[in-house]
Amino acid sequence: MLPMNLANALIDAFQRHPEKAAIYWGGEIITYAQIVEESDWIRNYLLKECQVNPGDRVALWMKNTPEFISILYGVLRAGAVVVPLNYFLTAPEAELILRDSGAKVIFVDDAMYKGANCMREVLPEVNLCHIKNLSAGPSETEQIMHTASVKDEDDLALIIYTSGTTGRSKGAMLTHGNLAHNVNSCVKTMRVSETDKIVLLLPMFHSFMVTVGILLPIKVGGSIVLIQSLHPPKNILQEIIAAGATILPAIPPFYRAFASSSLPELPLRLCISGAAPLPREVLKKFNRQSNMSLLESYGLSEASPVVTLNPVDGPWKAGSIGLPIHDVAVAIMNEQGLEVPRGQTGELWVKGGNVMKGYWNRPEASAEALCHGWLRTGDMGHADEEGYIYVTDRKKDMLLVNGINVYPREIEELIYECEGVKEVSVVGQIDQRKGELPVAFIVMEDGCNQNAHAILEALKPKLAAYKIPRKILFIGKLPRNATGKVLKTVLRKQLQA
Structure with missing residues (x-):
């Protein structure tokens, strides 16, 4: 019996069906x-x-490739800690993370x-390994059993550096137990089985x-549909159809693109939106275009990351991030750490x-974020009956107008209802005089008029006067990080310039 940890989950899946397709990569099939x-060689x-x-840290700085998966498991099987690096980072930004994590090795591809x-020159102690130099020979099952990982649930598995939208990024320490718990919760909440094929199109560092x-498809012995080409979007759909993918986890910009086009019949049984808020208008457009279930979820790296999901069988509520997933608790707390009544706004705290x-x-940051087993998320929201x-907004994004709390997402949702936005x-x-004033940055659909007056007039019957944006600025695109989150710090700097 193998000790149950993330590395041995791969060995377990291999023992059950070694020749099954673990990864679909364009026209190529990669077996367990x-x-x-490959992971044995690594x-x-x-x-x-x-x-x-x-316990040593090993960084992965590469685009989405099958090698990323083999290296990830190879690192875990070596008893080391994986540090995935954002491939949009510049070399100086990546250097800061390598220094902070104390990484001993970094794996890179051509792009990085x-x-x-x-x-x-500045980090001579870090071993640099290009993935083109990797090779693997056949491994005997008996040999693989002898190299099974002995790590337990309390041992560190990953350090995920936060996106840093509000300042210097921090490395969230996730143990084998943290990640295995989240995977098991997802299995039960999403009803994932070995027949599922999960689409992987977002950056693997997230x-x-x-x-x-x-981790989820490998745990159940399912398959990963690793999208080879994201542009144009029809390529994604073609690969989904060709592989017979069943679950699509993606971010709102992808669903916005799909909702704006004519969708063919897809084999997907479940579409999940995460990593950033899903605007109601995008959900409505997607539902008009497709008969697939689009469920909004919520999570954060510090929670491994999935926290909530709209129920697979419904009911689904537009604008809601759903219910806590299996074996995870969410409470809405006030500033004193006391749970508020349903319907009242407070900060989301997570436990599990x-x-x-x-x-x-x-x-110090750890002590600020963790309180008696609870994780303070920094997100504001409420629960219905x-x-x-x-989720109303990020606590740090909340505005204070004349001493009154104003939540930007409330204003944004109403602006989304305006034609052409x-x-x-x-x-x-x-x-x-007033502390803060709301300012709206808007991107219009191609060919639509930039009519600030019409938008403001549409908001007046729906919002209190102090919530109405005092300025509307039309721009070509919103600044976003790799996972689709809008970089509001960049927008604020533009206002200060």
């Missing part, structure tokens, strides 16, 4: 046996060539090699894809085996 062989390379010890090679796109160990090398949760983000502009 191949992933195990494990041996790390232990013998790089002198990696249990130049940046990583530049860091060799916790949403690590858990739902990689999925909650992180803390932030790497950040004891049936327990469905609604493609995207919108509301931020606060400092005002000496």
Whole structure:
């Protein structure tokens, strides 16, 4: 019997069906046996060539490729800790994370090699490995059993660096137990089985894809449909159809694109939107275009990351992030840490085996985020009488107008209802008399008129006067991070300029 941890979940799936398709990569099929062989080679390379010890950190800085998955499991099988790096980072930004994590090895692909090679002078102690130099030979089942990982649930598995939309990114420490708990919760809540094929199209460095796109299908012995080409969007649909994918986890911009086009009949049984708020108008348009279920979810890296999901069988509520997933608790708390009555706004706190160990090398930040087993999310929201949760806004994004709380998402949802509006983000502009004033940045659909007056007139019957944006600025596109979250800090800086 193998010790149950993330690495051994792969071995377990391999033993059950070694020749099954683990990954669909364009026209190529990669079996469980191949992933195990490659991860075995990675494990041996790390232990013998790089002198990696249990608990050492190993960074992965590469685009979405099948090798990412083999390397991830190879690192875990070596007893080391995976540090996925955002491939949109510049070399100096990546260097900060390598220094902070104390990474001993970094794996890169062609796209990242130049940046990583530049860091060799300042970080000579970090072993640089290009994935084109990887090789693997056949591994005997008996040998694989002998190299099973002995890590337990309290051992560190990943350090996921937060996107840093509000400042310097922090490394969320996720243990084998944290991630296994979240995977098991997703299995039960989403009813995932070995017949499912889960689409992986978002960046693999993001916790949403690590858990739902990689660990989840491997755990159940299912398949990963790794999308090879994102542009044009029809390529995604073609690969989904060709592989017979059943579950699509994606972000709102993808569903917005799908909702704006004519969709063919797809094999998907479940579409999940996460990583950023799903505007109601996008949900409505998608539902008009498709008979598939689009369920909004909620999570954060510090919670491994999935926290809530609209029920698979319904009822589904537009604007709601749904109910807590299996074996996870969510409470709406006030500033004193007391639960507020349903319907009242407070901060979302999360509790469960999925909650992180803390932030790497950040004891003060850890103490601020964790309280008696609860994770303070920094998100504001409320629960209705049936327990469905609604996120109002980030606590840090909330505006204070004349001493009254104003939630940008409320304004944004109403602006989305205006004809021709493609995207919108509301931020606060400092005002000496009123504290802050709402300002709306709007992206219009191609060919639609930029009519600020019409938008403001449409808002007046629906919003209190102090919530009406004092300024509307039309821009070509909103600044976003790799997972689709709007960078409101960038918009605020534009107002200050």
